[in-house]
Amino acid sequence: MASIKQFQITFDCAEPERVARFWCEVLGYVVPPPPEGFATWDDFDRALPPERQGSAFACIDPSGVGPRLFFQRVPEGKVVKNRLHLDVRVGTGLVGEERLAALEAECARLVALGAVRMRLLLADGVNESCLGMQDIEGNEFCLD
Numbered sequence: 001m002a003s004i005k006q007f008q009i010t011f012d013c014a015e016p017e018r019v020a021r022f023w024c025e026v027l028g029y030v031v032p033p034p035p036e037g038f039a040t041w042d043d044f045d046r047a048l049p050p051e052r053q054g055s056a057f058a059c060i061d062p063s064g065v066g067p068r069l070f071f072q073r074v075p076e077g078k079v080v081k082n083r084l085h086l087d088v089r090v091g092t093g094l095v096g097e098e099r100l101a102a103l104e105a106e107c108a109r110l111v112a113l114g115a116v117r118m119r120l121l122l123a124d125g126v127n128e129s130c131l132g133m134q135d136i137e138g139n140e141f142c143l144d
Contacts, residue, residue: 008058008068009086012078013137016057016071022136023069025113026088029059078138087130087144095128103131103143110143 013019024030031041038044045053055073060066090106091099100120107117110133118132118140131143 006067008070010070010072011139012074013071013139014073014077015137016055016073019135019137020057020059020069020071022113022115023071024059026110026115026135027061027066027069029066029069030062032058032060082140085139086141088141090143091128091130092144095123099123099129103129106143107131107133 011019011023020031034041034044038047041057048055057071059069061068088106091102094102103120107115111117114136116134116138118134121127121130121132123129128144133141133143135141
């Protein structure tokens with residue numbers, strides 16, 4: 001059996017392009033070039049049937065290492081806690097006050113982009129400190 005080497009993470013959301021651009025800022029991702037034959041993504045979008053316009057957007061890791069993120073419009077809003085979330089690794093290798101300072105600095109940057117700070121979980125002897133947050137549509141993620 002062949003092993004899977006690539007995967008993408010898909011977000012259900014109300015405004016795919018807006019949420020994708022938020023995550024580009026969070027992760028340093030970029031919007032890929034539009035499909036062949038289209039000068040811009042807006043040109044591509046206008047070529048779709050009206051009901052599909054604005055229904056999806058994607059972003060990629062410019063280094064090619066991280067997974068592609070895909071954002072698809074769904075009619076319903078988020079109701080309950082995510083069963084899966086992203087850990088944005090900003091404090092790797094840091095402990096104590098140095099780790100907390102890194103988490104708080106990144107939290108402030110992301111709040112300015114529209115993220116919401118939820119709760120700080122302090123180190124407990126087993127796990128290091130992390131910060132629970134929500135993106136601009138309420139999807140949970142952690143600054144770790």
